[in-house]
Amino acid sequence: MKIIQLEYFIKVVELNSFTKAAQVLHISQPSLTAAIKKLENELDYPLLNRTTKEIKITEKGILFYQYAAELVSHYQQTAEKMYDLKRSAEPKIKLSILESTAQWISSVTQQHHREYPDQSYQITEMMDHSQIIQRLISYDDQLALSNEAIHHADIESIQLYEEDYLLLVPPEEFEDDAISLQGLPLILPNKQYQVRKHLDDYFTRLNYRMNIVMEVDRFEAATYFVRNGMGYAVIPRVYYQSLNADYLSVIPISPSLSRSIYINYAKKRKHSERVLSLVRLCQNYWAIR
Template sequence: MKIIQLEYFIAVVKYNSFTKAADFLHISQPSLTNTIKKIEADLGYDLFLRTTKDIKITEKGIHFYNYAVQLVQNYHQTLEKMYDLNMGHAPKIKLSILESSNQWVSQVVAMHQKQYQDQTYLASEVHDQSTILERLLNFENHLGLTNEQIVHDDIHSIPLYEESYVLITPKDTFPNRNKVSIKSLPLILPTKGSQVRKHLDDYFNRLNIHPNIIIEADRFEASTNFVHRGLGYAIIPRVYYQSFNARDLDAIEIKPTLSRSIYINYLKKRKHPERVLSFIDLCIYYWNIKE
């Protein structure tokens, strides 16, 4: 069975239609139908139940689909890694970053590229710590930033800096910042499930505060845009307040103070190229000179 056959099958499931899948794949419908029949013959069971009106995936088809998706993803990831090994180019440095770290990471990349002018990078925002760990253990990323320490025998987890959370408001909304209470303010908070939201929920629970949450947003950029519109007040990490998007807003320390630590993480057993180790050192150096 070939990868292209699996991709054909995945397209049929995605569009729930042979006609639409064939259009997407730029092949004829009879050719697609014959491919699916060939897969079913090789497997010895039906993947779809077909009627004159529609198609439905079978229970075995669902299990096969899950395996097919994983196989196709692994295939393309492997191809990318093989291309990265092209001797004419240095492999990409692949890192997972936090939204709040975009600005300083870009400065570190600029510093690093002065030393390695042919270096390329792949940066992706990942906020789920288990996903970051999985990518490191599977050799998918060279390093990852987290807002909590990763405790794992195979991972170096090094603290970079500590930052407080701040309340951001339109300019001059609160002349006396020392008397601002978040208890009754209309708040814009990160969505449930994020690590930042967990920090904030724990904070509210400790202080027996029932926050007036009017908007939940999955990015700090969205939260600050809502503040710009006068829709409420957002709680964000202080480092993000330095970003372009948070200009023309005030940042007020919340009291009692709530803070978090940012860690850089990488795999112990991986033989990292000198360029990757240099990048890690630059991240640490950046925050050492900041302090």
């Protein structure tokens, strides 16, 4: 069984026609028909039922199509990565970041690039804790930032800094030095994000009632809704400091709530000196602040 046979079968299923598939694949229809028949013979079960009027996919054919599509997609992604290696002597450094860290990580990456001008990078925002772990242990990313320590046997987790959460409000709306969140109309992250878990745990610990008026994916979206009077958002201090926040203010939360930011990498992976250098630059950036 070859990848090209799977690609032929997938195209026939997607177009529901040998004629159309042959045209798209730039082969003759008899050659395509023969290739599918050979695939069925190798499998020893039919994938398609053919009549003069139509093609129907069998139950086993449906399952085989799903597996084949996944396999071909993985093959294509792998081929693309191999092509990237051919074009560049140095593989991309792939780094997952949090939305709130974009400003400072851009400064660190700029410094790193001055040391290694031929280096390229792939930056992905990743806020789901389980996905961060999965991308590291599956070697999709070399490095990842997280908003709490990752406790996993195969992952090294290094604390970079600690920051408070603050309440984002319209200017001059409150005169308090610090404020309780109880009863306030809040714009919070959606349930799947670690920041939301921090806040849920905080409210549970204090036995507070949450008054959620809106749930969003990004802090950036929350700032627009705060500006338009929909409610107040809880955001990390470093994110506020990176905002153009002339139109918004922050108030400390009482009792206080904080988090730590970590840089993480897979222990078993052989990291290049360039990757380790980027880790050190992240550590140095916060060591002097």
